[in-house]
Amino acid sequence: MLTTLPRPGSGVQTLPGTGPALAPGPGGGPVPDPAVFEAAVARCRALERLREFRRSLYECLDARADALFELADAVLCADHAVTSLVQACLEPEFTRGHGALYDALAAGRIDDEELFTLLAPELPQAVDGPQASAWIAEHDVIGHGLLDTVLAGVPAGQAAQVRDACARWARLRSAVDATAYPRPDAWCSPGREHVHNGACHCKGSSKTAPGWEYQFTAAIGYLRTAWAALLDVARTTPATRTAQTVRQVRNVLRRLPAGQAAPLFIFDAGYSAAALTDGLLGCPARVLVRLAAGSVFYADPVTWEGRRGRPSRRGPAVHCLEPADFRAAAAAGTGPRGREKPPPPNPEPDEALVLPDTPLYGTVRAEAWHHVHPLIHGDRGWFDGRKDLPVLHGTLIHVTACRTAGTRTGPCGCGTPAPAPCPWTSSGVPTSHVSTSSMSSSS
Numbered sequence: 001m002l003t004t005l006p007r008p009g010s011g012v013q014t015l016p017g018t019g020p021a022l023a024p025g026p027g028g029g030p031v032p033d034p035a036v037f038e039a040a041v042a043r044c045r046a047l048e049r050l051r052e053f054r055r056s057l058y059e060c061l062d063a064r065a066d067a068l069f070e071l072a073d074a075v076l077c078a079d080h081a082v083t084s085l086v087q088a089c090l091e092p093e094f095t096r097g098h099g100a101l102y103d104a105l106a107a108g109r110i111d112d113e114e115l116f117t118l119l120a121p122e123l124p125q126a127v128d129g130p131q132a133s134a135w136i137a138e139h140d141v142i143g144h145g146l147l148d149t150v151l152a153g154v155p156a157g158q159a160a161q162v163r164d165a166c167a168r169w170a171r172l173r174s175a176v177d178a179t180a181y182p183r184p185d186a187w188c189s190p191g192r193e194h195v196h197n198g199a200c201h202c203k204g205s206s207k208t209a210p211g212w213e214y215q216f217t218a219a220i221g222y223l224r225t226a227w228a229a230l231l232d233v234a235r236t237t238p239a240t241r242t243a244q245t246v247r248q249v250r251n252v253l254r255r256l257p258a259g260q261a262a263p264l265f266i267f268d269a270g271y272s273a274a275a276l277t278d279g280l281l282g283c284p285a286r287v288l289v290r291l292a293a294g295s296v297f298y299a300d301p302v303t304w305e306g307r308r309g310r311p312s313r314r315g316p317a318v319h320c321l322e323p324a325d326f327r328a329a330a331a332a333g334t335g336p337r338g339r340e341k342p343p344p345p346n347p348e349p350d351e352a353l354v355l356p357d358t359p360l361y362g363t364v365r366a367e368a369w370h371h372v373h374p375l376i377h378g379d380r381g382w383f384d385g386r387k388d389l390p391v392l393h394g395t396l397i398h399v400t401a402c403r404t405a406g407t408r409t410g411p412c413g414c415g416t417p418a419p420a421p422c423p424w425t426s427s428g429v430p431t432s433h434v435s436t437s438s439m440s441s442s443s
């Protein structure tokens with residue numbers, strides 16, 4: 001790799017450790033300290049890596065490569081948000097006329113598979129950065145050397161499961177979500193349909209707009225950042241979103257380097273946890289899906305030797321409801337959503353964790369029920385037409401927070417300032433707090 005650096009006022013200068021040693025100064029003076037050039041060496045190697053990445057990016061452009069490459073430079077180097085093509089055309093990095101810009105966008109071609117394969121191993125490292133790496137090293141308390149020694153005599157399959165379970169900080173995390181691209185005035189656009197648009201604030205509107213829907217897969221780090229490291233993007237339709245999501249996740253898994261822990265894919269509400277778990281069976285991936293309020297999961301039926309009668313089909317039910325909903329239903333004598341009978345209380349969780357006085361959310365309580373499964377219907381959705389319906393197990397996680405991020409007091413109206421935790425009742429259940437439920441499964 002580069003052995004010389006330009007030096008002002010002279011030709012080239014040999015770097016310590018990459019070529020012949022520097023000659024002594026005039027009159028036999030001391031040799032310059034090699035540590036002075038460490039920053040220059042690191043900068044040179046970073047530039048060489050960037051040069052190689054730009055060369056690979058250029059090879060992903062099949063048609064109008066020069067104009068598309070300069071357009072990418074213009075967007076990246078602009079000191080303001082580029083909101084129109086005219087602004088991108090006026091950037092000094094774009095050395096062509098405005099006609100070449102429109103021609104590149106109209107006739108240019110990009111090899112999507114080659115581009116996403118190039119970005120998959122690079123962006124997860126870039127989104128964490130040195131600061132996040134230092135933070136991970138501080139919180140990672142697992143002795144990996146001792147772990148390898150203990151697992152030396154364990155079968156390969158079991159050892160891989162243990163390593164994957166311990167790879168909390170080394171696991172790549174990706175978020176998958178869809179967004180709308182409104183095109184209300186493009187009457188002749190192919191494939192245009194009504195898509196959900198959360199930015200619509202029209203009175204009486206259904207929050208839909210004519211346009212297209214795109215689904216993004218972005219690598220996320222462990223620290224809060226404004227950067228989005230997109231690993232894949234695909235145009236989707238609401239009718240086939242589940243199948244397209246499964247295919248998109250499989251493509252990301254195929255492009256990631258081998259030998260890593262199973263990555264975690266995070267989905268917001270609106271995605272079916274059962275369908276994603278079934279579609280990704282056999283893939284080295286973990287799935288975390290946010291659930292809608294009122295979802296119900298069931299444990300396996302309890303059986304014992306000598307029990308008579310018809311065996312139970314399901315075990316006790318776990319409802320994704322807040323404790324306040326259970327108490328209100330019991331007081332009113334009716335269940336939520338018009339049920340004639342209030343639901344029984346949830347069984348005790350298998351695991352519970354309480355984090356008091358967190359900076360953003362106050363007191364946080366997490367409860368987990370392991371090895372539960374949803375009730376699958378074979379007459380609609382992903383499982384339509386199937387005769388044998390699978391039993392898909394996972395872990396139900398219910399998180400209750402004292403307040404949302406950015407609020408000074410809890411939504412329960414207790415008036416507790418942000419630095420102090422919200423009061424808890426004698427039963428250990430918060431009076432009224434923000435809660436959310438998620439389903440985690442391993443494919």
